[in-house]
Amino acid sequence: MNALNSKVALVTGGGRGIGAAVALRLAQDGADVVITYQRDAQAAENVVKQIVALGRRAAAHRADSADPAEVVAAVDAAAAEFGRLDILVNNAGEFRLGPIEELTLADFEQTVAVNVRAPFVASQAALRHLTSGGRIIMIGSNAAERVVFPGFSLYSLSKTALTGLTKALGRELGPRGITVNLVHPGATDTELNPADGPNATVVNGFTATGHYADPADIAAAVAFLARADSRYVTGTSISVDGGFTS
Numbered sequence: 001m002n003a004l005n006s007k008v009a010l011v012t013g014g015g016r017g018i019g020a021a022v023a024l025r026l027a028q029d030g031a032d033v034v035i036t037y038q039r040d041a042q043a044a045e046n047v048v049k050q051i052v053a054l055g056r057r058a059a060a061h062r063a064d065s066a067d068p069a070e071v072v073a074a075v076d077a078a079a080a081e082f083g084r085l086d087i088l089v090n091n092a093g094e095f096r097l098g099p100i101e102e103l104t105l106a107d108f109e110q111t112v113a114v115n116v117r118a119p120f121v122a123s124q125a126a127l128r129h130l131t132s133g134g135r136i137i138m139i140g141s142n143a144a145e146r147v148v149f150p151g152f153s154l155y156s157l158s159k160t161a162l163t164g165l166t167k168a169l170g171r172e173l174g175p176r177g178i179t180v181n182l183v184h185p186g187a188t189d190t191e192l193n194p195a196d197g198p199n200a201t202v203v204n205g206f207t208a209t210g211h212y213a214d215p216a217d218i219a220a221a222v223a224f225l226a227r228a229d230s231r232y233v234t235g236t237s238i239s240v241d242g243g244f245t246s
């Protein structure tokens with residue numbers, strides 16, 4: 001029996017990169033999965049096809065995480081589509097870097113809207129559907145724990161906010177049997193941060209493993225937190241960063 005049989009998951013930003021790997025892994029473990037995307041409908045549809053090929057149900061919805069109404073609508077649509085919601089993975093993220101003098105208020109608003117407000121709003125909406133055994137999993141970043149390059153002020157502050165949200169929600173929802181946890185990926189080979197990108201050699205030097213994560217490495221941690229037997233893990237974070245922050 002698969003660990004997530006009869007569960008329904010929503011993964012924001014599940015069309016590419018880490019979100020796509022998470023969606024596929026949850027489906028491999030038995031879940032039906034709804035994903036959101038922003039622009040790339042084709043990529044999202046490819047993920048849906050791969051999940052259906054695994055024998056699970058899947059759907060993709062365009063929902064910009066910067067828009068709270070679209071976030072709430074996506075959560076409700078996921079629950080309506082497959083009749084329930086058990087797992088919310090807040091993955092979609094904004095990655096704006098630059099010297100602090102060059103970052104604009106618009107950069108600030110957009111980053112906080114996608115990286116902080118959307119997980120808050122999605123979690124709030126999901127709680128209309130999650131029951132005991134429910135799971136909220138945030139995708140943060142190890143830039144919340146250690147910053148080795150300049151230019152990360154905005155990104156790092158936004159991902160650090162998820163620590164507070166995770167701890168407080170873990171405390172609040174424990175009595176309801178719902179766990180809330182945060183996964184901090186390190187450098188992970190996606191279009192956002194390709195393993196052959198300009199900073200890769202330096203980043204790899206800070207890891208114990210000497211290489212980037214594969215998106216499946218991040219998905220494996222999410223899959224653990226989604227399972228019933230992780231029920232005593234809540235309000236905490238797991239770094240999946242090859243030892244970068246150790």
Ligand SMILES: NC(=O)c1ccc[n+]([C@@H]2O[C@H](COP(=O)([O-])OP(=O)(O)OC[C@H]3O[C@@H](n4cnc5c(N)ncnc54)[C@H](OP(=O)(O)O)[C@@H]3O)[C@@H](O)[C@H]2O)c1
Binds near residue numbers: 012039041095
């Ligand atoms: N890659 C890394 O090294 C790394 C390290 C630490 C943390 N992270 C975090 O991991 C998460 C995923 O990153 P990734 O590397 O997988 O990124 P990615 O390859 O750029 O994929 C991002 C996915 O999120 C979707 N997305 C982006 N902005 C969105 C928005 N406003 N509304 C809805 N969907 C949106 C994209 O949709 P479209 O396909 O439609 O564009 C895409 O499906 C982010 O939170 C990121 O901060 C990544």
